[in-house]
Amino acid sequence: MSHTVQQWLQTARQQLAQFVPPDEASMEAQILLMHVLNVNRAWLIAHATDNLTDMSITKVESLLQRRLQGEPVAHILGSREFFGLALKVTPDTLIPRPDTETLVEAALAKVNGRMRVLDLGTGTGAIALAIARHAPHCEVIAVDASTGALAVAQENAQALHLNNVQCVQSNWFAALPAHRFDLIVSNPPYIETDDPHLLQGDLRFEPISALASGADGLQDIRQIIAEAPDYLNAGGWLMLEHGYNQAEAVQQLLNAQGLRTVETIKDLGGQPRVTIAQWP
Numbered sequence: 219m220s221h222t223v224q225q226w227l228q229t230a231r232q233q234l235a236q237f238v239p240p241d242e243a244s245m246e247a248q249i250l251l252m253h254v255l256n257v258n259r260a261w262l263i264a265h266a267t268d269n270l271t272d273m274s275i276t277k278v279e280s281l282l283q284r285r286l287q288g289e290p291v292a293h294i295l296g297s298r299e300f301f302g303l304a305l306k307v308t309p310d311t312l313i314p315r316p317d318t319e320t321l322v323e324a325a326l327a328k329v330n331g332r333m334r335v336l337d338l339g340t341g342t343g344a345i346a347l348a349i350a351r352h353a354p355h356c357e358v359i360a361v362d363a364s365t366g367a368l369a370v371a372q373e374n375a376q377a378l379h380l381n382n383v384q385c386v387q388s389n390w391f392a393a394l395p396a397h398r399f400d401l402i403v404s405n406p407p408y409i410e411t412d413d414p415h416l417l418q419g420d421l422r423f424e425p426i427s428a429l430a431s432g433a434d435g436l437q438d439i440r441q442i443i444a445e446a447p448d449y450l451n452a453g454g455w456l457m458l459e460h461g462y463n464q465a466e467a468v469q470q471l472l473n474a475q476g477l478r479t480v481e482t483i484k485d486l487g488g489q490p491r492v493t494i495a496q497w498p
């Protein structure tokens with residue numbers, strides 16, 4: 219059966235709307251078709267009445283079926299855009315979230331000259347690579363415990379020609395040389411292990427080691443805050459992304475550890491998302 223661009227988008231949107239909100243359904247249908255045709259959104263609009271070839275329909279239908287089975291769009295495409303960078307994404311990595319751009323902006327606001335920056339739990343490399351791109355004089359170390367994630371981060375750094383990033387496999391600070399940093403950033407796992415959201419939506423397809431962190435979700439944040447003072451230069455900053463309801467607990471942990479200038483920053487949705495603090 220032949221389909222125009224517009225007809226296919228409409229049918230796909232109806233099917234997707236059975237399990238995602240209507241505006242997302244519309245966007246996802248477009249993203250899948252743009253990927254198969256290798257065109258942009260303006261092309262889809264200008265060519266709405268063009269007929270799709272049988273081969274394009276077969277390809278895009280197979281992607282649509284995967285999405286209808288719940289597979290995240292970023293896994294189907296194998297990439298996700300973050301802070302203007304096209305990043306490879308695999309089932310070994312967290313899919314970078316728009317909320318995390320708040321952490322990158324907070325970090326870039328403190329960058330001043332040639333700083334040494336550490337990104338703990340780098341995943342695709344999202345935070346480290348965004349900082350490396352926008353602060354080319356900084357030396358960035360990107361750490362992850364997962365071999366699979368670190369390989370993706372390395373590949374992304376190479377694809378983006380970012381030579382000021384070094385990827386290191388480490389359990390948080392454990393394998394790092396005895397260097398101090400001017401800026402330590404992290405979006406660590408921070409979901410409670412029994413949170414039912416872990417069994418829903420895209421989270422089902424992401425590594426549990428990237429998401430869950432003990433009964434209260436703060437196990438990794440606690441460890442990072444406890445060890446950070448040994449790796450921060452005087453006046454250096456620690457910046458942590460956390461759950462919308464964890465700001466108070468994170469602030470208390472930072473104060474108890476002797477950090478100062480503690481401040482929480484809201485994400486684009488108005489949720490307290492990133493807490494920053496300075497080592498005396």
Ligand SMILES: C[S@@+](CC[C@H](N)C(=O)[O-])C[C@H]1O[C@@H](n2cnc3c(N)ncnc32)[C@H](O)[C@@H]1O
Binds near residue numbers: 318340345361364407
């Ligand atoms: C929430 S994901 C963040 C990924 C990426 N920074 C981002 O914002 O998209 C947390 C990352 O921490 C890593 N991780 C978990 N436990 C770790 C540990 N003990 N040491 C180092 N990295 C760890 C996971 O493999 C995962 O890549």
